[in-house]
Amino acid sequence: MAGSQNGSSEGFKIPQIKYTKLFINGEFVDAASGKVFQTRDPRTGDVIANIAEGDKEDVDLAVKAAREAFDHGPWPRMSGYARGRILYKFADLIEQHIEELAALDGVDAGKLFEFGKEVDIPTAVRMLRYYASAADKIHGETLKLNGEYQGYTLKEPIGVVGAIIPWNFPSLIFFLKVSPALAAGCTVVVKPAEQTPLSALFYASLAKEAGIPDGVLNVITGFGLMAGAALASHMDVDDITFTGSPEVGRKIMAASASSNLKTVSLELGGKSPVIIFDDADVDMAVDLARAAIFFNKGEVCIAGSRVYVQEGIYDEFVKKSIEAAKSWVVGDPFDPVVNMGPQIDKVQFERVLKYIEYGKNEGATLLTGGKPCGDKGYYIEPTIFANVKEDMKIAQDEIFGPVMSLMKFKTIEEAIERANSTKYGLAAGIVTKDLNIANRVSRSIRAGTIWINCYFAVDPDAPFGGYKMSGFGRDQGMNALEKYLQVKSVITPIYNSPWL
Known part of the structure; x- marks a missing residue:
């Protein structure tokens, strides 16, 4: 075909694959089963690396770590300002590794290397900084109540979030999900697509380096039928956010309904x-x-x-x-x-x-x-x-x-x-x-x-999601932050109330 070529660019070497194990409670560990799977280079079909294959037992361990970090750890109890400072440091560390991360997504997902360096990874960094700056701006409301009462609302993190992400934008969608959840004070278990696990594991290492406490961010690599299903149906997961196909979206909703009725947000594709x-x-x-x-x-x-x-x-x-x-x-x-x-x-x-x-x-x-x-x-x-x-x-x-x-x-x-x-x-x-x-x-x-008169003009401040079978819930914008928060009403009587 005119204008087409196929082959390796001269001088390019696959970056060193530093992380191939599961990331649970701040440590890289083998899968409990000892199993691994192959991630392949779509340019050739060749094996890049063997990756730990997580399943239900590993998801249980990751969720337990996230539950402990949420119920008893410092992350949800920090001020928004303190969380934001750590997220800013996380973003700074990513910027220091832009070329390596773009190369990982290039070799793992077949994405354009130059575009990754100039757009994909910088956009992920911008997403993280957007929510870092929002972490100390989570406010409730003062309520004017009927009778001798006063009230206000508290916005509190929803709990343990399960994030299941696709393979087409492994870096950008990682932070599309993780950034607002972390800013809200939640803890997270990420299940990246089995086709593209490499950058997610690298981000986990940078999160630890940035000072995100152990158990707050966990990454389970593996297959949807095992690891993804276990995460979606887990009784100790409070929220699932998913980007993928309508078929899998239905299964996630069913898993939520049959377990603990966790909240679900779905982005399920389009035919635009x-x-x-x-x-x-x-x-x-x-x-x-x-x-x-x-x-x-x-x-x-x-x-x-x-x-x-x-x-x-x-x-x-x-x-x-x-x-x-x-x-x-x-x-x-x-x-x-x-x-x-x-x-x-x-x-x-x-x-x-x-x-x-x-x-x-x-x-x-x-x-x-x-x-x-x-x-x-x-x-x-x-x-x-x-x-x-x-x-x-x-x-x-x-x-x-x-x-x-x-x-x-x-x-x-x-x-x-x-x-x-x-x-x-x-x-x-x-x-x-x-x-x-x-x-x-x-x-x-x-x-x-x-x-x-434009296309693909996306921005962290612009809510993103679908109508009809494209799903529900919104990523990006302050709308995304809201889905990782619970609203609690607090009501007290006013002094001299007849009920006192």
């Missing part, structure tokens, strides 16, 4: 529309739509995988989109000229290729791409389908790969109806110069984030 109107700058719209689906090889929950283009500019958009996709360089993520690395693993690689076959078989027109790249690793060409119908699998299912479904529309009403014709509702993009159109459509799309 990008709606491009006739008045748009076509070149800008093409670049935006290309990035919206092909960034991070399409392994993005908010990927703009459904692109709706108004009929007046459709033909020009199609022509330029094909050219833009062909110029998107596929190859080793450690090569600075590369735009797109490999899919995370063989399973996801084969899943994406299967959906490309679905698109062909259901009658969509393959405009470009659709094939693997290179002779090793899990690389796939940027792929564009036209003449996609709403009931096709490629238009309804979250593929989580570099596959764009391109569709034509006539009216604003049609665009809104078709954009909403999905079970998901995580994000949407609107491209237009008309403020009235932008306002009308943004108020009509049922999704948690709407971008107008």
Whole structure:
């Protein structure tokens, strides 16, 4: 494929893998069973390291440590200011290791190394500092009560938090979950994706170095069916926060309901529309739509995988989109000229290729791409389908790969109806110069984030989450802090009350 390459960047060496064991109560330890599993390099399929395979017994130990740290340790009892200072030190330590952490995510997840250094890890640091600064700003309210009483509310940490994170943004989502929980005064057990355990273990070591007390942050590596399920159903876990698939989200809710009715927040992916109107700058719209689906090889929950283009500019958009996709360089993520690395693993690689076959078989027109790249690793060409119908699998299912479904529309009403014709509702993009159109459509799309003339503009201060089957609860912003807090009402009589 023109513009594609596959191979190793010259001079790159896999960073030394320092941490491969579970992190429980401030120490790196073997799994109780002694088992290990392999984490693999998606560029080649080769084994990077053997990682401790945690299961129910290890989760029990981690939760016990987190429970003890919450019930009797200093972390929830510190002032918010004191917690914030430690979190700031944690952020400083991460900054000192940005290149190493970006390399770990590059070799473990196939993420672009340069982007990791410049965006992914710095954004995680910013997330941590955002909540560090919020730790001493957790306030209750004074209540005006009926009768001879006065009252106020206390906001207290909810307890032990279980955080189950995915493989597509292993660093960013680690801190998306951990930062507000720690700032609130909670203790945490993290279960990273089995495909990407390396950076989570490194962060655990830095947390200890920063002064986070033992038991406050624990990391259990292993598989979802064992470690993840044990965490979700554990009676001593007070809250579960999860990013992943709707199928697993349902299982987590069921586990919560069948155990201690722990609170649950879920971000479950999307099938986000990008709606491009006739008045748009076509070149800008093409670049935006290309990035919206092909960034991070399409392994993005908010990927703009459904692109709706108004009929007046459709033909020009199609022509330029094909050219833009062909110029998107596929190859080793450690090569600075590369735009797109490999899919995370063989399973996801084969899943994406299967959906490309679905698109062909259901009658969509393959405009470009659709094939693997290179002779090793899990690389796939940027792929564009036209003449996609709403009931096709490629238009309804979250593929989580570099596959764009391109569709034509006539009216604003049609665009809104078709954009909403999905079970998901995580994000949407609107491209237009008309403020009235932008306002009308943004108020009509049922999704948690709407971008107008931009895409992937995320910020720690902007709440993030979905409608419909994209889940519930919000990450980022002060909204995220609230979900790790309990609200307690305290009521006392006023002096001279007749009840005294």
